[in-house]
Structures are given as structure tokens and as C-alpha cells.
Amino acid sequence: MTPASQQSYPQILWTNESRILQVALDTPLRRVFDYLPPTRTRDVPALGIRVLVPFGRQRLIGILVGIAAESALPAGKLKSALEFLDDRPVYDPVTFDLLRWAAEYYHHPIGEVYAAALPVSLRTGQTAFSKIEHWRVTEAGREQLARPEARRAPQQQALLAWLTERQSATAKEIRETFKPAVLKTLAERGWIAGQVSESPGELASLAVLPGGLALTPAQAQIVESILATRSRFGVHLLFGVTGSGKTEVYLRIIAAAIEQQAQALVLVPEIALTPQLVDRFRRRFSAGVAVVHSGLTDRERRDAWRAAHSGQARIVIGTRSAVFTSLPKLALIVVDEEHDASYKQQEGFRYSARDLAVMRARGAGVPVVLGSATPSLESLDNAASGRYAMHLLPQRPGAAQPPRMSLVDLRRHPSEQGFSTPAIQAIDQHLKAGGQVIVFLNRRGYAPSLFCNACGWVAPCAHCDARMTLHRRALKLRCHHCGAQAPIPAICQSCGQALLAVGQGTERVEETLARLFPDTPLARLDRDTASARGSIQSVLDRVHSGDARILVGTQMLTKGHHFPEVTLVVILDADQGLFASDFRATERLAQTITQVAGRAGREARPGEVMIQTQFPEHPLLQRLIAEGYESFAASALEERRAAEWPPYSRLALLRAEAKDSLGLDTFLRTAAAAAHGLDEPSIKVLGPAAALIARRADHFRAHLLVETAARSSLQRFLGRWLPLVDALAGPPGLRWSIDVDPLEVD
Ligand code: ADP
Ligand code: ZN
Numbered sequence: 070m071t072p073a074s075q076q077s078y079p080q081i082l083w084t085n086e087s088r089i090l091q092v093a094l095d096t097p098l099r100r101v102f103d104y105l106p107p108t109r110t111r112d113v114p115a116l117g118i119r120v121l122v123p124f125g126r127q128r129l130i131g132i133l134v135g136i137a138a139e140s141a142l143p144a145g146k147l148k149s150a151l152e153f154l155d156d157r158p159v160y161d162p163v164t165f166d167l168l169r170w171a172a173e174y175y176h177h178p179i180g181e182v183y184a185a186a187l188p189v190s191l192r193t194g195q196t197a198f199s200k201i202e203h204w205r206v207t208e209a210g211r212e213q214l215a216r217p218e219a220r221r222a223p224q225q226q227a228l229l230a231w232l233t234e235r236q237s238a239t240a241k242e243i244r245e246t247f248k249p250a251v252l253k254t255l256a257e258r259g260w261i262a263g264q265v266s267e268s269p270g271e272l273a274s275l276a277v278l279p280g281g282l283a284l285t286p287a288q289a290q291i292v293e294s295i296l297a298t299r300s301r302f303g304v305h306l307l308f309g310v311t312g313s314g315k316t317e318v319y320l321r322i323i324a325a326a327i328e329q330q331a332q333a334l335v336l337v338p339e340i341a342l343t344p345q346l347v348d349r350f351r352r353r354f355s356a357g358v359a360v361v362h363s364g365l366t367d368r369e370r371r372d373a374w375r376a377a378h379s380g381q382a383r384i385v386i387g388t389r390s391a392v393f394t395s396l397p398k399l400a401l402i403v404v405d406e407e408h409d410a411s412y413k414q415q416e417g418f419r420y421s422a423r424d425l426a427v428m429r430a431r432g433a434g435v436p437v438v439l440g441s442a443t444p445s446l447e448s449l450d451n452a453a454s455g456r457y458a459m460h461l462l463p464q465r466p467g468a469a470q471p472p473r474m475s476l477v478d479l480r481r482h483p484s485e486q487g488f489s490t491p492a493i494q495a496i497d498q499h500l501k502a503g504g505q506v507i508v509f510l511n512r513r514g515y516a517p518s519l520f521c522n523a524c525g526w527v528a529p530c531a532h533c534d535a536r537m538t539l540h541r542r543a544l545k546l547r548c549h550h551c552g553a554q555a556p557i558p559a560i561c562q563s564c565g566q567a568l569l570a571v572g573q574g575t576e577r578v579e580e581t582l583a584r585l586f587p588d589t590p591l592a593r594l595d596r597d598t599a600s601a602r603g604s605i606q607s608v609l610d611r612v613h614s615g616d617a618r619i620l621v622g623t624q625m626l627t628k629g630h631h632f633p634e635v636t637l638v639v640i641l642d643a644d645q646g647l648f649a650s651d652f653r654a655t656e657r658l659a660q661t662i663t664q665v666a667g668r669a670g671r672e673a674r675p676g677e678v679m680i681q682t683q684f685p686e687h688p689l690l691q692r693l694i695a696e697g698y699e700s701f702a703a704s705a706l707e708e709r710r711a712a713e714w715p716p717y718s719r720l721a722l723l724r725a726e727a728k729d730s731l732g733l734d735t736f737l738r739t740a741a742a743a744a745h746g747l748d749e750p751s752i753k754v755l756g757p758a759a760a761l762i763a764r765r766a767d768h769f770r771a772h773l774l775v776e777t778a779a780r781s782s783l784q785r786f787l788g789r790w791l792p793l794v795d796a797l798a799g800p801p802g803l804r805w806s807i808d809v810d811p812l813e814v815d
């Protein structure tokens with residue numbers, strides 16, 4: 070296999086000597102492939118076009134990423150590319166460079182990276198641009214028209230005459246009057262000639278509609294300070310409590326930034342969960358707002374891509390992969406909820422869209438705004454060190470007050486099916502006062518385990534080292550790790566006694582609430598209720614309309630909703646995150662609590678938040694309640710520094726899985742030995758260690774953790790080490806991957 074270092078290309082110069090095309094193909098190989106230009110082609114249009122090439126017995130579409138004078142292959146072995154599919158690049162130049170950089174940084178096969186940035190229909194060869202052909206009569210055609218014997222072909226004659234009179238017509242116009250065969254014949258004989266021009270490439274006009282709010286002084290100052298530096302790269306961390314008016318700030322700076330014939334990119338964690346944000350953009354900008362997310366059909370995706378690439382879309386709002394949208398006139402990037410884990414792709418090409426957004430802004434020389442009520446510790450550290458500019462919105466505008474938070478000690482207050490007495494009373498009071506209530510629990514299903522009181526048997530997943538979750542409504546046991554399903558056993562599979570559902574999932578919480586508050590309409594939002602298309606929207610609608618008074622849900626609830634009537638949030642179980650092994654677990658917990666809490670009291674009604682816990686004296690909870698997220702973050706950063714975790718170190722995780730656990734272990738040990746043999750003193754390679762779920766879907770899983778102080782040494786080390794790992798023989802069916810800047814390390 071080719072070393073990863075071959076992923077950097079020579080300076081691109083197109084001369085008569087440089088005839089080798091370097092093509093990135095959508096294959097898992099960490100290299101580019103060399104081809105000669107298509108025979109009979111004189112000019113190579115540009116880097117970044119799509120090329121059709123022979124590959125073994127197939128034909129593949131790749132991206133032209135370089136041109137070289139020489140190939141490592143002998144001249145006789147080089148094949149010719151079959152065809153250039155574009156006459157202009159299908160990436161804007163900044164994104165073209167960004168993708169190459171990303172392939173190197175994440176050590177991912179370059180062809181897969183370039184493919185990931187295109188809609189599927191473009192990867193499979195559909196035209197990138199809407200083309201219009203204009204046909205004219207040629208000199209030969211005029212001569213033909215004058216020839217008397219031509220009358221024997223009246224159709225052809227008629228078209229020539231018609232076109233001579235009109236001077237030019239599109240193929241579509243011609244086909245309205247003549248048979249396509251006639252057009253074809255005349256073209257073949259050279260009597261008419263077509264010229265292809267693109268659909269208009271100008272930016273769509275855009276009006277900012279009235280309806281903006283009068284900014285608060287704090288908002289106005291932030292807008293002004295970001296706009297003052299809008300013509301150059303800079304990262305702006307907008308740290309504003311939930312409901313403080315961050316979105317209003319985005320709208321203002323975008324309006325100003327794109328006014329001068331430019332485009333903006335807005336990244337959000339999940340579109341389905343934030344219809345209100347898209348709505349606000351659509352209401353503020355007259356046209357030209359394109360939305361890109363995973364729920365689109367191929368065709369919708371291609372249309373959005375074309376709109377962005379041609380300038381018809383002035384604002385693109387999208388999830389993670391939208392960071393690669395071609396936007397030739399990009400003037401500003403916004404990353405909303407920048408801390409959100411969904412910005413990191415967790416399989417295949419494991420990029421962070423937030424980090425790539427920053428790189429893209431740097432490449433384009435434009436500002437990027439990272440907004441959050443709970444910024445990641447990385448971003449806070451970047452702000453503290455002056456690399457990012459920090460902007461604070463510590464208060465909600467107008468009457469809205471921050472919610473009152475309290476801890477409920479579950480050891481003193483026994484709970485009934487997960488609800489403590491104070492929580493039940495509070496729900497009752499808020500409902501009676503006309504408020505809505507959110508009940509948060511980050512576990513879907515009915516109960517996380519099915520347990521035998523007599524012998525201790527717990528329903529296991531047959532394929533994982535994990536328990537099955539009971540889903541009562543679906544009448545199934547489901548494994549949340551591999552997706553396996555099984556019928557619910559009537560009795561203990563070990564001793565035959567009756568079984569007990571232990572613990573709480575959202576489904577059970579909903580049932581309990583229905584029993585405690587029989588006259589109160591409920592809604593539930595989690596991955597089980599949201600799986601059908603449109604069902605998220607209908608749940609959100611029921612909450613907005615006030616029809617549902619209690620909303621039960623998982624972390625899907627935390628993302629940016631705005632429910633004006635919610636006055637109480639109950640967090641049923643804060644303890645899941647307190648003692649987890651992952652170094653980011655407490656950061657996640659603090660973010661989740663703060664975000665859920667932020668759903669309470671967003672307008673005139675004051676909000677209240679109750680957090681149930683077995684450990685009310687835990688310093689993390691204490692600090693969060695008493696001093697807020699910022700104070701929590703400061704102390705969490707101190708812990709990270711002491712333990713040398715990111716952002717005070719750099720990590721990469723080599724994950725591997727195989728059915729043969731011994732072979733897996735040998736592979737990882739050999740890989741670790743290869744790393745130690747490289748003699749890079751600044752690099753620590755830890756492991757092999759088993760993954761938290763040590764067996765999933767019948768595969769054993771383990772990893773090596775690479776740790777170092779500096780990005781540059783990590784990059785250099787990976788560049789040397791991964792080719793060695795590539796060359797190792799592993800057990801049959803071995804799969805491994807490298808995750809640079811992993812979010813989770815277990
Ligand atoms: P965030 O994005 O920080 O959650 P939003 O921009 O959604 O905050 O604002 C929260 C609420 O405050 C919304 O109802 C919004 O209309 C309102 N709001 C925002 N800015 C102002 C302002 N300058 N004056 C009055 N209300 C505002
Ligand atoms: Zn039993």
C-alpha cells in the first residue's frame with residue numbers, strides 16, 4: 070500500500086511535459102491513481118473536475134486532483150482516462166484545498182474524502198451544471214440551404230430555414246417544432262453547430278425582509294465587532310446562554326456579510342430538530358436559502374448543491390456534511406451549537422465539521438462564528454489563549470430570566486418509578502399554573518434491563534457484551550449497540566422464575582406520567598418516536614400548540630427548541646454521566662443539563678429546573694448549579710490540564726475489531742510495537758485496551774490510544790506509522806480505522 074505521505078502533490082503546472090493525471094478515486098486506498106489524458110483531448114480543463122477512468126474491469130468516476138510530469142508506473146502501464154465530465158471544477162477552490170488538507174489531517178483515503186463532498190448523483194456522473202445548448206446554422210449549412218437538390222429532405226431544409234431566420238435557438242426550442250432526429254442529422258453533417266453555455270451563474274438577488282428585532286446593546290456590540298473584521302479570517306466564539314439572542318446575532322451579521330454579492334454557510338446539529346431556525350432564516354431573507362441535510366432525496370440534494378455552486382442559493386443551512394458545500398462567494402460561516410457531538414462524523418471519514426469550518430474560513434479569509442450556550446472546552450481554551458475572540462451574551466433579552474435550578478437528593482426522597490415526591494409535586498404545580506413541563510431522561514425504551522430476582526440473570530444481547538433494553542410497546546428486547554431484536558421472554562431463561570423490568574427508559578416514564586397525571590396530554594420525543602418521517606415535526610407541533618402539556622424525551626430535546634410555555638424541566642437522572650470512564654463525560658453532562666435547563670422559562674414565565682441525583686454533593690453538580698457552565702468549564706479545564714487530556718494534548722485512536730479476539734490482540738500488539746520502533750520520543754502509544762462494549766455484533770473491539778503534546782508531532786508520527794499498520798496482516802475480517810481528535814476514547 071502506498072504511504073500516506075504520497076497524498077501531498079507537487080506544484081500543479083500544466084505543460085507539455087506534464088501529462089500525468091492524478092485522480093482521486095472513491096476507494097479505501099490511501100493514494101491517488103495515475104492516468105494519461107483521454108486520447109484526442111488536448112486540454113485539461115482544471116483541477117477539481119470529474120474524470121471517468123478505467124479501473125480494473127470497471128469504470129469509475131474520480132476527481133482530478135493533480136497533474137504531474139512523471140508517474141511511478143512505467144509509461145507502458147499507464148492507461149488513458151476515458152473522459153472529462155466537466156469543463157469546470159465541481160468544488161470551489163477553497164473547498165478543493167480543504168478536502169486535500171482534511172484527507173491528510175484525518176489520514177483518510179483521499180478519494181473517499183473528495184467523494185464525500187459531492188451529492189451521490191454527481192458522484193455517479195450526472196451533470197453538475199444545468200447546461201443550455203444554443204444552435205446556429207454554419208457556413209456549410211447556409212450553402213446546403215441554397216442547393217436545389219436539398220429539397221428532397223424537406224424537414225432538414227425547414228429546420229435550416231427556420232434557424233437561419235431566428236439566428237439561434239436552444240435544443241429545447243428546436244425540439245418543440247422539429248423531430249430530434251432532424252437536429253441530430255444536421256449536427257452530424259456539420260450544417261448546424263451547438264454552443265454550450267451554462268445556466269446563469271450570477272448570484273440570486275436577495276432582500277432582507279423587515280421584522281428584525283431592535284438589538285439589545287450587548288447584541289449590537291457583538292454584531293458591530295464581528296462585522297468590523299468581516300473581510301478577514303477570525304474565529305468568534307459567541308458564548309450566550311440559551312435564549313440570549315444568538316440567532317438574532319447570526320441573522321444580522323449574515324445580512325450584512327452577504328449584502329455585497331456573497332454567500333453564507335450555517336451549520337446546525339440537526340435540521341429536523343431545529344425547524345424554527347430554518348423558518349426564521351426563510352422569514353428574514355426573501356429567497357436563496359437552501360437547506361441541506363440527510364433527509365433529502367438525491368435529487369433535492371443535487372438541486373441544493375447546484376443552487377449553492379451557481380450562486381442561486383445565498384445562504385446554505387445544513388448539518389455536518391454541508392461544511393463541504395461548494396460556495397464560490399463564501400463570506401461568512403456560522404456554526405450553531407458548536408459543542409454538539411453530531412459535528413463529528415463517527416464512522417468512515419471521521420472529520421469534525423466544526424474544526425473544518427474553521428479551516429475553511431481560514432482558507433477563504435472570512436470570519437467564522439461558533440455559537441453555543443455551552444461551548445466545548447476546546448473552544449473556551451482557544452478563547453482564553455486569544456486564538457478566538459470571545460463574545461458574551463450572559464442574559465436573555467427582555468423579561469426572560471434564567472431558570473432557577475435545584476438538586477433533589479434521591480437518597481432522602483424515595484422515588485416512585487423514577488420520580489421523587491418533590492418532582493411530582495412540582496410537575497403538579499406547574500401544570501396547574503398553566504405551564505408546560507419537560508421531563509428529560511437520556512435513555513429510550515421501557516427499561517434498560519430485564520432481570521431475574523431469583524438468580525440474578527439479566528437478558529443479554531447474544532452478539533454484544535451488553536444488556537438488552539426492554540421495549541414494551543414494540544414487544545421486543547432490543548440491543549442499543551448492535552440493533553439485535555428478540556422476543557420478550559416470559560420467564561427467566563436460567564431458572565424459570567418471573568422476570569422484572571428494572572430501571573427507567575422514556576417509554577416507562579411516559580407510562581408513569583400517564584398514571585400520575587391521567588388527564589394531562591403527553592408527548593414523547595426520542596429516536597423511537599422520531600423514526601418515521603415527519604413525526605418529529607408532529608411531536609414538536611403538539612408541544613407548540615399547547616396540546617401536549619408534558620414532553621418526555623432524550624437528548625433530542627436539548628437541541629435549540631424554543632417552547633415559550635415550558636416553565637419546568639425535570640432531569641430524572643443526572644448520575645449517568647458523573648462516573649463514566651470517558652474523559653469528556655462530565656463535559657457532556659454539564660452541557661446536557663445546561664441545555665435542557667435552557668428550555669425552561671424562555672419568555673415571560675419564570676423557569677424552574679429540578680435535577681434528581683444520588684450525589685447532590687458532587688462538586689460538578691454543585692458548581693454547575695451555583696455558578697453556571699462557565700465556572701464548571703474553568704475547573705474542568707484545570708482537570709484536563711492536570712491529566713494532560715485535550716485540549717492540553719492531542720489524541721488519535723486506532724480502533725480495531727475482529728471476530729477472533731486473540732488475532733485482534735496480536736494485531737494491535739504488533740501495531741504498538743511498530744509504533745515504538747519508530748522512536749518518536751514525544752509520542753505515547755497506550756494499549757491495546759478493550760472497548761467499553763468489548764464485543765459488539767459478534768466482533769471483539771479494542772484500541773490503541775496515541776497521545777502527544779503537539780499536533781505537528783502527531784501528524785508526523787501518523788504519517789510514518791499508518792503505512793506500517795496498513796502492511797500488517799491481521800486476523801480474517803479485521804477492520805481498523807484511525808480517528809484523529811476522537812470524541813470518545815472508550
Ligand atoms: P438563542 O439563539 O441564543 O437561543 P434567540 O435568538 O433564539 O436566542 O432568542 C431567544 C428569544 O429572544 C427569541 O424569542 C427572540 O425572538 C428573542 N430575542 C432575541 N433578540 C431579541 C431582542 N434584541 N429583543 C427582544 N427579543 C429578542
Ligand atoms: Zn432466574
Ligand code: ZN
Nearest residue numbers: 530533548551
Ligand atoms: Zn447487541
